[in-house]
Amino acid sequence: MATSGTKSPLTVLGIETSCDETAAALVRLAADGSGAILSNVVRSQLDLHAVYGGVVPEIAARAHVELLDAAILQALSEAGLTLDQVDAVAAAAGPGLIGGLIVGVVTAKAIALGRGVPFIAVNHLEAHALTAGLTDGLGFPYLMVLVSGGHTQSLIVRGVGSYQRLGTTLDDALGEAFDKAAKLLGLGYPGGPEVERHAARGRATVKLPRPMLGRSEPHFSLAGLKTALRHEALARAPLSDQDIADLCASFQEAVAGILTDRVSRAFDLYIERMGTCAQRALVVAGGVAANQRLTTALATVAAKHGFRLIVPPAELCTDNAAMIAWTGAMRLAGGLTDDLAAPARARWPLDPDAPPALGAGVKA
Numbered sequence: 001m002a003t004s005g006t007k008s009p010l011t012v013l014g015i016e017t018s019c020d021e022t023a024a025a026l027v028r029l030a031a032d033g034s035g036a037i038l039s040n041v042v043r044s045q046l047d048l049h050a051v052y053g054g055v056v057p058e059i060a061a062r063a064h065v066e067l068l069d070a071a072i073l074q075a076l077s078e079a080g081l082t083l084d085q086v087d088a089v090a091a092a093a094g095p096g097l098i099g100g101l102i103v104g105v106v107t108a109k110a111i112a113l114g115r116g117v118p119f120i121a122v123n124h125l126e127a128h129a130l131t132a133g134l135t136d137g138l139g140f141p142y143l144m145v146l147v148s149g150g151h152t153q154s155l156i157v158r159g160v161g162s163y164q165r166l167g168t169t170l171d172d173a174l175g176e177a178f179d180k181a182a183k184l185l186g187l188g189y190p191g192g193p194e195v196e197r198h199a200a201r202g203r204a205t206v207k208l209p210r211p212m213l214g215r216s217e218p219h220f221s222l223a224g225l226k227t228a229l230r231h232e233a234l235a236r237a238p239l240s241d242q243d244i245a246d247l248c249a250s251f252q253e254a255v256a257g258i259l260t261d262r263v264s265r266a267f268d269l270y271i272e273r274m275g276t277c278a279q280r281a282l283v284v285a286g287g288v289a290a291n292q293r294l295t296t297a298l299a300t301v302a303a304k305h306g307f308r309l310i311v312p313p314a315e316l317c318t319d320n321a322a323m324i325a326w327t328g329a330m331r332l333a334g335g336l337t338d339d340l341a342a343p344a345r346a347r348w349p350l351d352p353d354a355p356p357a358l359g360a361g362v363k364a
């Protein structure tokens with residue numbers, strides 16, 4: 001880890017406002033490179049967006065304005081700290097919904113300026129990628145698969161600020177596919193947990209496509225699967241409870257098939273690029289990592305390739321500020337702080353040199 005320069009413990013306030021969670025946390029990085037979460041406050045806006053069946057950016061930005069100060073005060077109080085004891089302030093500065101990002105970034109800059117401590121603009125994806133160092137003390141390098149509502153990527157994590165993207169989605173993100181599947185089956189939002197719940201009493205008997213299977217590039221494509229599910233649902237309408245359960249089980253099995261095939265390809269590329277002696281660890285992050293069927297399938301395929309599977313606890317896989325504070329602390333230890341002019345960025349790829357995936361849409 002890039003923490004060799006750390007002389008004393010570093011305490012960092014982290015702020016997360018990139019989507020629909022308003023979050024603040026305090027994390028301490030010890031001189032030995034280990035991390036401790038002192039507080040981790042997440043105020044979900046789920047109920048504000050659920051009636052619309054998805055996140056409404058303008059509502060999210062306004063809610064961040066209303067909730068953020070209280071979340072920061074609660075995080076400080078739960079950690080038993082004041083702002084005088086904070087060594088730096090880190091905020092998710094992208095990628096994400098620009099209105100929300102601006103709220104978090106401006107707040108962090110104001111605190112940093114007022115207290116005379118460094119500001120750190122954190123890439124939200126880097127924060128997901130580095131979480132395993134906080135939860136499991138995992139050193140570099142490792143393979144990471146990020147599966148959330150907005151992102152689906154496999155990456156080689158070489159070190160702080162050093163990433164190589166292997167696969168990305170050509171269309172929908174994995175969580176987005178679950179949300180759309182749930183919507184077309186008349187289930188609630190967010191769709192992932194609903195689909196998993198109904199799948200538990202269903203049989204995976206409906207034949208659905210598994211796009212991209214066997215392709216040499218480890219990219220994902222999910223739009224065709226969703227369309228096929230719509231056709232199957234229409235063909236069976238009106239849907240009985242058992243139909244819904246069977247369609248959910250079939251959809252989830254198809255996703256498991258796609259995910260394991262695409263990640264298998266990423267294992268091969270990781271070994272090709274990092275060498276056979278490189279640490280073999282797969283970290284899964286993002287809200288979809290909560291799906292038991294998918295993590296079980298990943299565990300099987302990881303074992304087959306000799307990789308250890310690491311799934312951080314659910315509350316640290318989904319969006320949170322502890323991962324932002326931890327990334328801030330790692331960057332601070334490495335002398336990587338930011339100017340107060342650093343912007344919020346709606347798009348911010350972790351690996352800017354990654355070639356565009358052919359046909360990739362906005363999620364690449």
Ligand code: KG4
Pocket residue numbers: 019147148149150151174175176178179190191192193196286287288289290291292317318319
């Ligand atoms: O990482 P996350 O909390 O937020 C971002 O998208 O940044 O991920 C939310 C996504 C949603 O699409 C949700 O449907 C999905 O994660 N999800 C699941 C499950 N729990 C949450 N997908 C499949 N199975 C689950 N159990």
Ligand code: ZN
Pocket residue numbers: 124128148286318319
């Ligand atoms: Zn996220």
